[in-house]
Amino acid sequence: MDQYVTGKMIKKLRESRGLTQSALADILMISDKTISKWETGKGYPDISLLEGLSKALNISITELLLGQNIDNKNVSANMLKTSFYVCPICRYIFIIYVLTY
Numbered sequence: 001m002d003q004y005v006t007g008k009m010i011k012k013l014r015e016s017r018g019l020t021q022s023a024l025a026d027i028l029m030i031s032d033k034t035i036s037k038w039e040t041g042k043g044y045p046d047i048s049l050l051e052g053l054s055k056a057l058n059i060s061i062t063e064l065l066l067g068q069n070i071d072n073k074n075v076s077a078n079m080l081k082t083s084f085y086v087c088p089i090c091r092y093i094f095i096i097y098v099l100t101y
Helices: 003-016 021-028 032-039 047-056 061-066
Strands: 082-086 093-097
Touching: 003 032, 003 061, 021 032, 021 047, 047 061, 047 082, 061 082
Parallel strands: none
Antiparallel strands: 082 093
């Protein structure tokens, strides 16, 4: 994960949805300074915020971490049907694939 790419992606998506840094921060219950740090590449979103951030920006976690949109039309292993679960105790990320045939 590249801080610059991820921050750039967050800023682009936030602006395209007409959200200010403060509005996005309110949705995630964090400070607008934190959003600014992400967008300028001075920090990463905390792992516990990835799900909420991806929902607020209407993007998958995979796309957010890669910093680009994924156009996967492969029905048998569609990454857009991938879910992530973050364990609140150990903070490991579990990837849940929903395969359709």
